[in-house]
Amino acid sequence: MRSMGGGEINVSAYDTAWVALVHDLNGGDAPQFPAAVDWIVRNQLPDGSWGDAAMFLVHDGIIRTLARLCCRIDVLEHARRSVRQGIPREVLHTAPTSLLYSIEGMVDLDWNRLLKLRCPDGSFLSSPAATAYALQQTGDQKCLKYIEGIVTKFNGGVPCVYPVDTFEHLWAVDRLNRLGISRYFTSEIRQCMDYAYRHRSERGFGYTWDIPVKDIDDTAMGFRLLRSHGYDVSPDVFRNFEKDGEFFCFVGQSSQSITAFYNTYRATQLAFPGDEVLGRAERYCSDFLRERRAAGKLYDKWIIAKDLPGEVGYALDFPWKASLPRVETRMYREQYGGSDDVWIGKVLYSFFCNGTFLKAAKADFTNFQRLSRLEWHGLKRWYDRNNLQEHGVTLQSALRAYFLAAANIFEPNRAAERLGWARTAVLAEAVASHLRSSASADSVREWLVSKLTSDSCDKQPREAKNSAENRLLYALDELIDHLALGSASDSLREAWKQWLMSWPGKGSEVSREGDTALFLVRTVEICAGRHGSTTDQKMSIQKYSQLEQITSNSHT
Template structure:
């Protein structure tokens, strides 16, 4: 998968190459093998193109078919094929002006241009005269509106002899092509002689050739874009990361990224003259710790400038989404280039959704999950910023969207494999330890305390989504148990615990092995403490010892003790009507929201956490900033309820301590900014390699937790009262993928 990846053959590009005349004999094609390929690859319905039966590829088929008809008509071959092609156009011509159909880039200019060329060649197109006049007029008007000459050059095949072909050639790249596009390069050779362009096309012959059905005939086709190595290999890296199997391909991924980084430093044209490739390279390189500056994306800062220059050549929703995702990787507090790109791309994609302009369902769902405000996302749409395990399942069951250029094309050689399905189902079974945890709940009598069973599943779903690899089984089960105990404790402090009970449970944890000297103030306290004591002493501590090589039981105890003391402080604020400072509230809230006890999993992941690491400023900052993601998110979603209950809440604190300068709406904006700033800091720390003592696995764990927080609080509190989560939990734990129902498909 990580080798050279080819695009499928492009009928459209092959047709334009087939029209190039031989230098010595203008009445003969320079690439006769391509003419033969066209004659051998017409679909039964008379069309050419990627997929004649796909309902959203009709314009692609129309464009490819007309180009192939021009080639056959020019060399006066394939009369029956021409007639079948004309019949296809006759049956589908009404799609030409259908705005609901996705268009290959430049279709509104190139297709009318090909119509004019067909008329010159005497090809009797079955198109209404009025339709032709409208197409030609609209195309002429659009060309006149271009302010950037490269936009015209990119669709140069639409123009004939009167066009300034010498000016077009000023856009020639070092490899001899125009925009790495055979369909743009070939027409220049119809009007000009250029050795570099010929050499570029000849270099593709050996890559896209195969034996024909007739003896002694070699068929040659061309892709829609070449070279494509960098972007295609980055796509493989991105795919295996989304599928959650990147841990199996560390060497291959590092090889791809190191080669890409060298190309980045050399300002390789393949990266910097392609928006999608440039944005993808920036995102993946930065996410893997390479130092890439945002200046490389400066050309894309201004929306109007973007669409008046490079935008016309490459733009579709997929490209803009890639730019948006690149702009998301902001690791410094001030990155104005990325901030501006983020603003306009998010607005653009929102408008595309609102205007129903994204026709590919899979792409539309991805944009929905990433761009729209979480409260606007319809139920059932996966939120791709959540834990990658659920996203993996969604990705496996999702067919690929085609790579878009002047015509649609699919990546070849990147196929799903039965391995992916088996791996998913294997992990799904491993994460399905719910029966074990359910048995533990009953054995410890926790079920007698009014436990909402969905909390048990939510706890396991949360940690399984972040740490889903088989080797993290101990961490998943351990966290699930601690989380259930913490939820019961939280209800005691937050809802119905007496003051005596609260002080008593803290005392029991403080004394720990000397707990017998403290009487239980209630049967509930006895159940809770006994469950916590047994879980840490007999389960977590021994497993952590095996991972860490030393006893860390005191750390596991202290994480729970700090949480309880912070919960008691919140009770005091609430009952005594006290207003803490913002920083004090957030630091305290980091523990009460559960971030502290989440750090339990770090002792079970594998990397050694020395005392120096645990006491370091870097480790403390991880705790600090994840709290500034999780607590504000929770408060934002629970503000209305907690205002009625007169509980301390970040939103109300900001308003009350502003001396009237902040409204509730202002406070919400400030909370969102705080979340974004903290999320960015967690990402920066995760990517930091120099002067970092915290193991990367631990930092990645915190980063993944910050992403999952977005999922938890997308519409409400998915941990306490799951809505979307109910269906997702069912899919993860109880619906293994049936390979027979989902055959291999290309990504």
């Protein structure tokens, strides 16, 4: 991850064949790139074809093999469809479009005009096949330099697209996040995000930073990751992919892509108030994906994934704001295809995702399962010792509280926050249940508030457990002492007092979910050490006010 450079991607027999077809530019009969010819010879399969030995696909092998045999056929359906469906040949020669990626399938081209549309590295949209064809036809030195560089880098063979630096930086971070192991790569992820932020554009992202044709897939991934990592990015970039009430992946596309709109839908989940374009994109992508799911057509033109319908279905059924991170990780582990994933461009080739990531995620998940079992047994003993069942809290409810805490805060070094959340949620339910059943709920609440000061709690005799209220106060006092030390204890007591004082009163129909959610957020912050003394908390209240408002908003 620290040395990605232009990205690592598997060699394509199809593109290597086009490079091998380039004759000596000085007029001889020998190949200009003998290393490419050598790669073709060394990588022929036992049946005489070329293709992916690990995944046999007839059309893949035929296309690669025909390219090797130098048959001049137009196999590039994307190029033909794009010309038919709205990109005139004149546009091909005047503005960068995705057609430049497939010019090896076209004839009667005006090379004087096309050469002006090259990328800064001399390639045509980073396509070795297209660039090799241009080199055949023109002998252009910039095209030559590009091909020479990648032939050397990949030891004779070439991939079907290079570089893919932006794509690889973004997707590597996304995979680490979704597999739940990103905390082991914090510095590397920061480097990737800094790289993406430096190379962002008002027109969006492409698979490499300087490619002139941007797409909504890379743009959505870049926007979502940058915003979720705290970078200031504008959603206006999505306006570049909107026309007449619809969104598209890139100009001149022949059909819509499931994965492109799946990633765009994920990006829209991070909308801020006022992000109108994200609201429109969310509605469009949601309708599109739901329609495809209902029709059983959740397959994509770019990748063959292990369980794309499962990924899309989870995103639709459990939006980001309602998803539990560890549950999402567990689901994604089953959906993740690792080295079995392939991307269909002009040919099929193995996706870059390293199986090592998946192995690390499995090991991490196993370790967390062991840790969570130990924590749950400890929580259960605490539940039994304080006889919380007496106060209306079932063991199932306690297990649910721990599950919610562990599904959101799963890092081993955050046990204090996780257990602080779970125990506070359980005890808050016990207090709420007691108040609801008490004939004098208001007086009991006021009594608990009056006792929640350091002095009064110190004076409370630990053996005075002759009433339900005293037993609850004892459990509360013990929990606060267990979760926090020093000034943090004062912050916890203040949080409990505020929660109790917000009690709506007996018989009220007002929902408590927002107040309790805010209370749990404050508890987690205090257990994590991010809330200092009561004085410090008051000084930084504006810093947390927006987060707390969002947390307590029942519509969020």
